[in-house]
Amino acid sequence: MNRKNRIAGWMLIGCCIGLVWVACDKKSTDPAPKTNEELQEQFQTLLNNVVVNDNAIHSAVLMVEAPLRNLSWKGAAGLADPGANLAMDPDDQFRTASIGKMTCATLAMALVEAGQIGLDDSIHLYLPDSIMNGLHVFQGQDYSERITIRQLLSHTSGLPDYVEDGDANANGLPDFLELLMAQPNEFWTPEETIAYAKEHLTPFSQPGQGFHYSDTNYQLLGLILQNVTTKALNVLYRESLFSPLGMNYTYMEFYDTPIPGIAGRSLSHVYFGDQDYTNWISASADWAGGGLASTTGDLTRFLRAFVSDGIFQNSQTKAQMMSWGSTGITGVYYGFGMVRVNFEELGLPGAGEIYGHDGFPQSFMYYWPGQNVTIAGTLNQAVPEKFDALAVVASVILLLQD
Structure with missing residues (x-):
């Protein structure tokens, strides 16, 4: 499965x-x-x-x-x-693995609680153009700047899942997983996974129109946490959760x-x-x-x-x-x-x-x-x-x- x-x-x-x-x-x-x-x-x-x-x-x-x-x-x-x-x-x-979505969401909500970000803030406030450009183009319209932090957290952004969406050869194994298996010594940055989603996949809906489980949401969220705190995500984890x-x-x-x-x-x-x-x-x-x-x-x-x-x-x-x-x-x-x-x-x-x-x-x-x-x-x-x-x-x- x-x-x-x-x-x-x-x-x-x-x-x-x-x-x-x-x-x-x-x-x-x-x-x-x-x-x-x-x-x-x-x-x-x-x-x-x-x-x-x-x-x-x-x-x-x-x-x-x-x-x-x-x-x-x-x-x-x-x-x-x-x-x-x-x-x-x-x-x-x-x-x-995805248990980390709960810990990452916890970090994000601590920033919401502290007033550093808002749940209904557009994510373009915290991400560079290199990430935002062409991020969410659905049926010919660009909705990238309509995506909110709330939608990332709840998987309602409509963005595709870079990990498991897409099966070009219809063999039942997602294309990205095939790529990871074929190139096990390749290091991936979060920016590269988002670029992969933009190049190879298409959104499932307009933002806020329904649930679609997508790791892309949390890659974006992690980058936002780093940009807002000016700390690497692993450092933020250590200081905010693991050590306390x-x-x-x-x-x-x-x-x-x-x-x-x-x-x-x-x-x-x-x-x-x-x-x-x-x-x-x-x-x-x-x-x-x-x-x-x-x-x-x-x-x-x-x-x-x-x-x-x-x-x-x-x-x-x-x-x-x-x-x-x-x-x-x-x-x-x-x-x-x-x-x-x-x-x-x-x-x-x-x-x-x-x-x-x-x-x-x-x-x-x-x-x-x-x-x-x-x-x-x-x-x-x-x-x-x-x-x-x-x-x-x-x-x-x-x-x-x-």
């Missing part, structure tokens, strides 16, 4: 029922509430079954924090480096010096089907829309700070980020860099809803307000055969329900 199909995949969670079934033992049918020890065993079994039963998935990590149960657990399964037969560790780092929140093992790939989560270990290996793209320099194309390496512990710190109003000065800033709009998919909504999934609408009664974000290699960071639970991890595989990120998240929720 590629990233565009992942949007549709937000509703394909039926497999989680079977996943829960294999994760539970006979004790799960007992009407008595599960003990934390039983839950921890079932979480680990869940991870083991994901790796064992899906041949495409080589490793998985998961962290579940449920304060109301006095439960904090993290586990791992599979191999962080199959070539070296190195077992995955719960504290291993991984590519978070104690996210000591999170860094921006290709821009920061890697900070090992465990001494002597590097990023856990990540796959696109049978291709290991861990060391592809072309992965630099994922910048403000992703671009981070992190751990389950650091993602949990960020999410816990976010939900407990530990980031913004005004709680209304968080509320603005959670202004949910339709994605056109039943049960799935999008705010500012955030996904909301209503499991009730997707046929899982009693599961409630979650919000957060997931990423290309089936990375995930979600909050379940029903029981004040954070769930973070990855499957390190962009195209799993059986299980995806939401299947694991939904399975954790169902296991937590007594």
